Amino acid sequence: MSETWTFVCATGELLPGEMRTTFDEITSVPIIVFNFDGDLYALEDQCSHEDFGLSSGGAFDTALGTIECVLHGAKFDVRDGRALCAPAYEPVAKFPTKIEHGGVWTRDDRD
Numbered sequence: 020m021s022e023t024w025t026f027v028c029a030t031g032e033l034l035p036g037e038m039r040t041t042f043d044e045i046t047s048v049p050i051i052v053f054n055f056d057g058d059l060y061a062l063e064d065q066c067s068h069e070d071f072g073l074s075s076g077g078a079f080d081t082a083l084g085t086i087e088c089v090l091h092g093a094k095f096d097v098r099d100g101r102a103l104c105a106p107a108y109e110p111v112a113k114f115p116t117k118i119e120h121g122g123v124w125t126r127d128d129r130d
Contacts, residue, residue, distance in 0.1 A: 023045050028122065028123055029122055035057050050062070050063060055097055062100045066088040066090060066111070068107035091107075093106055
């Protein structure tokens with residue numbers, strides 16, 4: 020498990036309804052961070068159905084808090100990563116976020 024937090028952006032650069040991508044500094048896992056109504060959530064930037072980045076044209080529905088993979092239309096809840104419809108049945112990994120020193124931070128906390 021990585022104990023090193025990865026800087027995503029300054030807090031003012033991730034407004035409600037926006038998302039940002041980064042790579043974990045230790046594991047190099049792609050991470051997508053969402054600002055959903057002022058709360059921050061981070062998921063692995065990888066559709067669980069197919070090896071494809073959710074941020075690659077994925078639509079962040081700011082009313083429902085979902086991200087849709089443009090490859091096959093799978094949807095995931097940005098708050099917990101659970102798959103909401105076929106063709107995805109497995110969730111995507113969820114990661115912790117924090118605000119510290121004026122920045123947004125995340126990390127791959129899997130063992």
